[in-house]
Amino acid sequence: MSEIIRRDPRREWIARNRLHPDHASVLAEIGGVQVASEWLGPNGVVRKNPRAIGFIGPSGVKRIDRSGLQQGGQATATTTAARESRRTVTIDQPAFLVAVVPDLTGGRLSNHDKDLLGLARRVADADVEQPGAVVAILFGEHKGEGDGELKKQALGEAGIDRVVHLDDELYAGFAPEARLAVLSAVEREMTPRFWLLPDSPLGGADLGRRLALRLGERAATGVWQIEADDEAPLGWQCTARGAAGSLDIQRPLPRVALALAECAEPVDETRHAAEPLSLVDEIPTILSRIEDLGQVAVDPAGVALAEAEFILSGGNGVKQWDAFHHAAKVLGATEGASRVAVDDGFMARDRQVGATGTWVTARVYMAVGISGAIQHLQGIQRCDKVVAINLDPGCDIIKRADLAVIGDSTQILAALVAMVEQQRGGQRDAA
Numbered sequence: 063m064s065e066i067i068r069r070d071p072r073r074e075w076i077a078r079n080r081l082h083p084d085h086a087s088v089l090a091e092i093g094g095v096q097v098a099s100e101w102l103g104p105n106g107v108v109r110k111n112p113r114a115i116g117f118i119g120p121s122g123v124k125r126i127d128r129s130g131l132q133q134g135g136q137a138t139a140t141t142t143a144a145r146e147s148r149r150t151v152t153i154d155q156p157a158f159l160v161a162v163v164p165d166l167t168g169g170r171l172s173n174h175d176k177d178l179l180g181l182a183r184r185v186a187d188a189d190v191e192q193p194g195a196v197v198a199i200l201f202g203e204h205k206g207e208g209d210g211e212l213k214k215q216a217l218g219e220a221g222i223d224r225v226v227h228l229d230d231e232l233y234a235g236f237a238p239e240a241r242l243a244v245l246s247a248v249e250r251e252m253t254p255r256f257w258l259l260p261d262s263p264l265g266g267a268d269l270g271r272r273l274a275l276r277l278g279e280r281a282a283t284g285v286w287q288i289e290a291d292d293e294a295p296l297g298w299q300c301t302a303r304g305a306a307g308s309l310d311i312q313r314p315l316p317r318v319a320l321a322l323a324e325c326a327e328p329v330d331e332t333r334h335a336a337e338p339l340s341l342v343d344e345i346p347t348i349l350s351r352i353e354d355l356g357q358v359a360v361d362p363a364g365v366a367l368a369e370a371e372f373i374l375s376g377g378n379g380v381k382q383w384d385a386f387h388h389a390a391k392v393l394g395a396t397e398g399a400s401r402v403a404v405d406d407g408f409m410a411r412d413r414q415v416g417a418t419g420t421w422v423t424a425r426v427y428m429a430v431g432i433s434g435a436i437q438h439l440q441g442i443q444r445c446d447k448v449v450a451i452n453l454d455p456g457c458d459i460i461k462r463a464d465l466a467v468i469g470d471s472t473q474i475l476a477a478l479v480a481m482v483e484q485q486r487g488g489q490r491d492a493a
Contacts, residue, residue: 148332149331149332149333159194161199163199166202173328177326180221181288199248201237215333219334234354243346254317257318259321260320261284271320282313284303285315285322291314367412370422372393372424377403380430393478398413429449434461447465448463
């Protein structure tokens with residue numbers, strides 16, 4: 063027998079193609095995810111897959127995969143085991159504090175919030191001998207999974223060591239002056255070394271700029287990367303987006319920084335204490351000059367796909383489009399469609415979701431009768447939760463989905479609409 067190692071190009075291709083049905087099994091046989099990102103080419107040159115999870119790009123930025131495809135196949139079976147194998151970290155006497163103010167949109171940590179906590183964790187853990195602690199200031203109700211201990215565990219898995227939670231009605235909605243009073247109290251009592259807030263239109267950008275003005279700091283906005291720098295005053299250098307995102311600006315990291323999404327990888331290897339803290343001094347009552355009148359009712363049909371938070375998207379599997387439109391109206395969802403549905407004339411071109419249509423960032427994306435072409439999966443990769451309704455349990459959208467329902471879409475939508483209408487009727491009767 064010859065000792066020459068023979069390559070199997072087909073198996074290497076399957077190992078790199080996460081959408082292939084045999085991807086998980088071939089990957090396990092070859093020996094792990096590293097093969098999917100690096101392999102030996104026919105000319106003996108090591109080739110790298112720039113789309114692999116954790117790939118270091120030419121700018122030194124580590125790629126963060128938002129597609130959720132790693133949740134399917136082999137990863138789904140190991141999700142629980144991975145959470146249980148997290149290393150527990152307790153910091154009793156931190157050398158310093160890093161304060162984080164998440165947006166907590168809808169009462170839950172968003173992907174942007176988790177990226178921000180990952181950035182804070184990187185700063186706090188830079189010095190192994192004298193680590194810092196991450197303290198999160200939460201406003202409003204926290205609607206994490208479960209109750210009590212489970213919510214605390216979810217915050218700890220996001221990288222939080224201490225939690226200052228204020229869920230009074232005073233801080234609900236748009237209340238920047240009241241929230242700023244709380245942050246000022248935290249500054250007086252704890253004196254964090256850094257303040258990190260999301261540079262988002264959901265409140266973090268506005269509150270961060272107000273805080274910087276109150277502290278007399280020149281905040282860094284649009285931060286997307288930080289590096290340790292011994293010559294910087296606080297030991298860190300940051301890179302921020304400027305000139306409408308066309309220019310990178312480097313400067314020493316100030317005390318107040320507003321970071322963009324994907325500024326760091328979320329915490330996924332450690333579990334922290336998330337111990338509750340209370341402020342000692344009484345927070346002064348602020349007579350706000352701003353009155354929040356609540357959200358304005360908007361017709362979901364008039365919301366652009368790129369801005370929609372709840373999208374009901376139909377594909378080739380939808381046979382009764384009148385029932386689909388009725389379901390979208392009852393659920394209060396913005397309508398979307400796959401390219402097949404648009405090409406067949408069932409939906410307008412501006413309703414197309416995917417790489418060749420509109421890239422969406424909905425909090426909930428419900429795909430009805432969509433098989434999940436790669437272009438469509440690319441367009442929904444930044445959606446928080448994906449619900450798939452399909453007859454085929456082996457289609458690619460099922461691998462991406464956080465919740466999959468196998469069955470006839472017409473019957474499932476009809477049952478869902480009946481359930482929602484019954485619940486709303488019960489609420490009206492109770493009122």
